[in-house]
Amino acid sequence: MKKYYSVIFGAMIGLSAMSIHAKTYILTDTENGVEVGNWKTTGQNYTIEQKVLHGGKQEGSKVITITSPTGLTIALSPTRGMGLLHAEGKGVRLGWNSPVKEVVNPAYINLESRNGLGWLEGFNEMIVRCGYEWTGHPTTIDGQIYSLHGKAQNTPASYVAVEVDDKPPFAIHVKGLIKESTFKKADLQTMTQLTYVPGDSSFKLHDVLTNHADYAHDYQIIYHSNFSQPILEEGAKFIAPVSEVSPFNDYAKKGLKDWQSYLGPTKDFDEMVFNLKPLADQNGNTIAALLNKDSSKGVAIEFNTQQLPVLTLWKNTDTLKQGYVTGIEPGTSYAYPVNIEREQKRVKQLAPGQSVNFDLTYSLLSDRSQIEKVEKKVSQIQGNQLIKQVETPIAKE
Amino acid sequence: MKKYYSVIFGAMIGLSAMSIHAKTYILTDTENGVEVGNWKTTGQNYTIEQKVLHGGKQEGSKVITITSPTGLTIALSPTRGMGLLHAEGKGVRLGWNSPVKEVVNPAYINLESRNGLGWLEGFNEMIVRCGYEWTGHPTTIDGQIYSLHGKAQNTPASYVAVEVDDKPPFAIHVKGLIKESTFKKADLQTMTQLTYVPGDSSFKLHDVLTNHADYAHDYQIIYHSNFSQPILEEGAKFIAPVSEVSPFNDYAKKGLKDWQSYLGPTKDFDEMVFNLKPLADQNGNTIAALLNKDSSKGVAIEFNTQQLPVLTLWKNTDTLKQGYVTGIEPGTSYAYPVNIEREQKRVKQLAPGQSVNFDLTYSLLSDRSQIEKVEKKVSQIQGNQLIKQVETPIAKE
């Protein structure tokens, strides 16, 4: 579906202390009947563009791309739950190559197909919010399929706005509201926000999940953050301050001793998953990073363990066509099905009206000095604490 | 999806004795390749407008709104099975507030999700046709999920036309064809019709369900008619001539003695459902109404028990955000799953080519005299007959 709306809402409006003055472009607003299709704005060091895609299963999918010639190019899709498709800069691409090439419109996805694995028919993003009503591997409880990684990623945004601050550093904010609202079941609404300062090599996510219902509601979230070449390669390393690592399942046991290093593309590798207990500084801040073999390139994720207490490492170093990719996944939960996560007390709850924030910073690392800084942070937080290697999976699916 | 068709089909055509002369605007006609997007027409005491919605899960959903300044404003959605969203007039709103705010395009609904409760992801209407292939609570028979309340409401209309009579009282008719046509399974087609005379405070539904197949086919229908504030409130009353009331399930037993009065918004109330056997006059005509506490406002539904022999009362007086709402639901069936309804002989059948009509009149009551008339009708039909209170549910899900 192509949109021909040409009215752009730009105004100097007071919003908050954070962005007293900003130009705001509302691209989607279901409540007020606003919808913008193909759209573009250009500033001194950036362009921001929305395109509506067509053909195949991407018919009608929208993609917003921020391009900063001296910094990053970042693409995200309002139609796919504000998921981030990829980012690029300094000759390094963040993201991966899935056999799924299109930005699949959720209208063409049946999450419950393949016994709850329908999500895989659209999965090709760099960052997927796996949640919030549930997450993890699929399971069927009382006849209901809890499909893989929940529904947020396959929910088109109900409100999308681009804000550009008019004071240095002229940050760009892309907001998108994902509503998981079902009569009698849930009213979890997440106002996602991507913030990017043109020229920078990092970007931030600030997501606010609010329980709009009059009843407490469980929530789970995994920030499924996926990277491949040129950072991922044989000899690439994962670093993070952690107190414990354990294999997700029996298959991962054999990879336990090498859990921090990567193979090149490896036929029949499939995936090995490790559950990590991240350490953090006194404020809960921590960092995890993927570095290439010679530590010349990398990507770091800063997050807070008070918001996201656990960390999953997904090593999918299969062949290039099958998907050579690793996931660094801060979350409230590991990837076990919701019933196991609940038993093991990792499912959180929001009181009526309560909100919870998730803040993550993703940084593209393109030289040794940046990488040394990250390594230093990791070792500072790790301190003298040894990493306990637990041999036995903490749960069985 | 936005439509740019601008050709409106208006003509003086002979249709039937009922509307010898009428202006006809065909908004959708899949057979003849007619599709109108945003559209508006204005008459002496009305405007009729179709808008295509965008964003979120309402992408592409169409809404037709009839506005009569001295009467009612009525909104319905061709994309959602010609369901009526809400009506408003004399300072009274008919309808309710669901946590689902968007007019969800069925392309984004999986009716079979949540073990057959996917319907709840789109449910926010004042009047939903629950049918016709099946209705009621979900069940799985021989591996097939009979999802909650059937498919008609999540079927976009194949033909939509607005007719305006050119003779007094210049009635407006909105027709919409809902096809439940599946190779080897069913060819049930329902030509729905909403009739509204500008200035009036009531509107009529006249639906004709036809079995276009060469085989007899079962059908079920519940007119799920839902109301909330300002009529629904603590002390509001339900009145209708009935011979019997029974609780739908064990939970409703405790509400049996107060079945005709309502609580205010009540945390943890969830829903109580009562099965009613309506009484009718000699022609089968009857009436049911919801009145506010001081009997100054209300809504009445007239229907015919030869067409719709049973009546379900759905009391969902939970909190405002959860959905404070009551459903007055004339039907061929109660809300039990289709297998129970079949066992208890409430599933009807249509012979090949046979049609059946459903006629309902909804009236907004905004003063004491109107309400007294309704109360009088109810007591005239009730006469001396006592209402039998059956303590035990007639079926167990």
Added chain:
Amino acid sequence: MKKYYSVIFGAMIGLSAMSIHAKTYILTDTENGVEVGNWKTTGQNYTIEQKVLHGGKQEGSKVITITSPTGLTIALSPTRGMGLLHAEGKGVRLGWNSPVKEVVNPAYINLESRNGLGWLEGFNEMIVRCGYEWTGHPTTIDGQIYSLHGKAQNTPASYVAVEVDDKPPFAIHVKGLIKESTFKKADLQTMTQLTYVPGDSSFKLHDVLTNHADYAHDYQIIYHSNFSQPILEEGAKFIAPVSEVSPFNDYAKKGLKDWQSYLGPTKDFDEMVFNLKPLADQNGNTIAALLNKDSSKGVAIEFNTQQLPVLTLWKNTDTLKQGYVTGIEPGTSYAYPVNIEREQKRVKQLAPGQSVNFDLTYSLLSDRSQIEKVEKKVSQIQGNQLIKQVETPIAKE
């Protein structure tokens, strides 16, 4: 959804030895952001037109129609997996009348509904590609529903191009790419091609299925080719050189002795299916045909048993409204569920990167001489070999 793209890509480009010079119109290209909506081109003896349909469940479906005044009119739908809707010429219509009248957009189809029979909610085509990830009757294995006849037909094409050769015989080629690409599951891509020479009464399919994955993958395909009146009638005949016929199930046993002749529309007939083992010439080429009673009209399908080794005959001579139709279905598999086909070794496999071709020629036969040629081919291939009638179905669902 209506498209307003008006840029048509026409160019003289070198493609292959087969079509050194051709005009190419790219109508859809997801990779390069090309999408054409309503579109038309006209040549000396043809017009080719694409229309975007609207309303009901066909909202956004595209149909390409080739019209050759002295030959055939052929309609196919990129939105429905390049399926061929119908063809027409010499006063004969190829195709059938399903109770499903719309060209249903797969966004409105849930293949898993009705216990895996959701496909029936869109089925009305003359030629459906049933595959390729799986085909056959539905079954549930380890919780996964293998829905009826696979997903290709309900997958919108990712690339669609019309090519017109600029040398005699000025053949028209309609190409469409159907991607069955799911992370971790499959990357089967089929470049379908319809070739039609204006004025002719036959058309060709040339489909190339490629396994783009790094792992071997099973595939199955049935070319579900469906015909009705005026060819199908009481006394119509099916002819093909075969070595063996067996009933698909117990119900078909009673039709075994009359397996080559047809009834008129017959209430309660439902469907009888026969499994055939086709004979072929030394190159694997064979032919099957449906002829009307007096052998004045017919339709023939030429195919190759090295590509498509088995043949299913689907006799659905039920009433006209229910669907009076027969399917002549060359395939790699019979219509049993995938687990039975696998047990019986009819599921094929493609190595990584491997391709397989499927070539079929469909001919409308409108006079005795054409029919005699077909009859002669059939009897030449059959030779002296008797047709073995196996009484017992080779498998039980």
